[in-house]
Amino acid sequence: MSGVLRRPRIAIIGAGMSGICFGALLLRAGIDTFTIYEKSDRTGGTWRDNTYPGIACDVPSRFYQYSFARNPGWTRVMSPGAEIDAYFEKVARDTGVHDRIRFRTEVTRIDRTDHAWTVTTADGSTAEHDFVVSATGILHHPRYPDIDGLDTFAGAAFHSARWDHDAALDGRRVALIGTGSTGAQIIGDLAGRAGELVVFQRTxxxxMQIGNPEFSAFNAWLHRRFPRYDALTYHGWRLFIESFSPALLRPGLARRFARWQIKRQLRQVEDPVLREKLTPDFEPMCRRLVISSNFYDAIQRDDVTLVTTGIERIEPTGVRTTDGVLHPCDVLVLATGFDAHAYLRPIAMTGPDGRTLAEAWVDGPRAYRTVTVPGFPNFFLFMGPNSPVGNYSLVAIAEAQAGFMLGWIERWRRGEIETTAPSEAATAAYYEAVDAALPDTVWATGCTSWYVGQGGRVEVYPWTPRHFRATLATVEEDDHLTTGA
Structure with missing residues (x-):
């Protein structure tokens, strides 16, 4: 074995949070032979695409950041979207990742030959890579509702992830479809600005309405002046977020207390009729808990109307519900979420045996320890199936997954392996353990949500974040099929 490290050719698909994370960690490890393919004209991923009024993170700023590139200057406890977008752009530039991004380059195919992956882009060009890393995100492909007449609306109509900033909103009649995390943030911002806001709620x-105070200038100074204090607050917020794990993962006192805390928030709604409309019929936290600083305040305003009757169709002048009522509006906003189960799709991917990723996942997406897929050597996924995305920092998840990927790439660099992929048996055993743990989790208590995938299967990690980090920090040699250099 030579003492000279090999130089891996790595393709990273996507220049959002995960892609920037992995690029920065590769550079820190002395690996600069990677290309990030980005179909847009700049970095940012979901924080680039989502610019709707009121957008903010629902995870505290001090923890929603890279541990290796902390920002001492966050302005609020939970940062507004534009600030997060600027942070990721700054990290990409400061680390040198930005120079290795191919913008306006959409990947359409990925095919494995005997010795490499061939990446094909929309312009027909190809390039060979030793490793392929999917960093395409989970909240990326907007989901549009199947409502008759949607294309007949005469005014401005758009999805929340494709916000039309030229559309006038102040003083106008705005109809909003959807009351999830995005809808709640939009309601909190538009209430009082729109002349009338009509909110259509299906479920x-x-x-959890909590404050989102600004950080003081003194607080920012402390974080800049004392890096150890800045690191301490990062880990403090991590421990605080992780303290909610018992309520999510198993029945008991912690879940009962969390349920009581969440349900008592509804007491802020004074009108009993409105309160009843806003009361879900499923367990708190079964769906992603909506974190808002002003939702309950906004929804009770006189100029905000909550409609729970089903929508029959969209007409040129408004939304008609199944009771025959037409709700006139000037602007129509669709806060109807994303396809959280698309993963790498619509990119076509074929493994060395000719089997496509779509065929491998015909019964639902599966990935060993959320990161690798049997039959697809030297292929890694960020935010793969059953990642711990339930009210946790996706940045911390990405860092843990990146460490697992980097460990295999380092072994390739040293000439210890040529390819690696998990075995079918190891992946099946992993999912037996996942399936055994899921019934105790709050996500399996009976509700529909984007946590639930094909066949009603819950695609969330059923153990603690600490367990997740430990799992990805350990390599079980017998679980992998490797070829030597």
Whole structure:
């Protein structure tokens, strides 16, 4: 074995949070032979695409950041979207990742030959890579509702992730479809700005209304002046977020207390009729808990109307519900979420045996320890199936997954392996353990949500974040099929 490290050719698909994370960690490890393919014209991923009024993170700023590139200057406890977008752009530039991004380059195919992956882009060009990393995100592909007449509306109509900033909103009649996390944030911003805001709710959500105060200039100075204090607050917020794990993962006192805390929030709604409309019929936290600083305040305003009757169709002048009532509006906003189960799709991917990723996942997406897929050597996924995305920092998840990926790439660099992929048996055993743990989790208590995938299967990690980090920090040699250099 030579003492000279090999130089891996790595393709990273997507220049959002995960892609920037992995690029920065590769550079820190002395690996600069990677290309990030980004179909848009700049970095940011979901924080680039989502610019709707009121957008903010629902995870505290001090923890929603890279541990290796902390920002001492966050302005609020939970940062507004534009600030997060600027942070990721700054990290990409400061670390040198930005120079390795191919913008306006959409990947359409990925095919494995005997010795490499061939990446094909929309312009027909190809390039060979030793490793392929999917960093395409989970809240990326907007989901549009199947409502008759949607294309007949005469005014401005758009999805929340494709916000039309030229559309006038102040003083106008705005109809909003959807009351999930995005809808709640939009309601909190538009209430009082729109002349009338009509909110169409199909399913109510549990909401935790908490304040989102600004950080003082002195607080920012402390974080800049004392890096150890800045690191301490990062880990302090991590421990605080992780303290909610018992309520999510198993029945008991912690879940009962969390349920009581969340349900008592509804007491802020004074009108009993409105309160009843806003009361879900499922367990708190079964769906993603909506974190808002002003939802309950906004929904009770006189100029905000909550409609729970089903929508029959969209007409040129408004929304008609199944009771025959036409709700006139000037602007129509669709806060109807994303396809959280698309993963790499619509990119076509074929493994060395000719089997496509779509065929491998015909019964639902599966990934060993959320990161690798049997039959697809040297292929890694960020935010793969059953990642711990339930009210946790996706940045911390990405860092843990990146460490697992980097460990295998380092072994390739040293000439210890040529390819690696998990075995079918190991993946099946992993999912037996997952399936055994899921029934105790709050996500399996009976509700529909984007946590639930094909066949009603819950696609969330059923153990603690600490367990997740430990799992990805350990390599079980017998679980993998490797070829030597």
């Amino acid at each position: 109510p959500h549990w909401v």
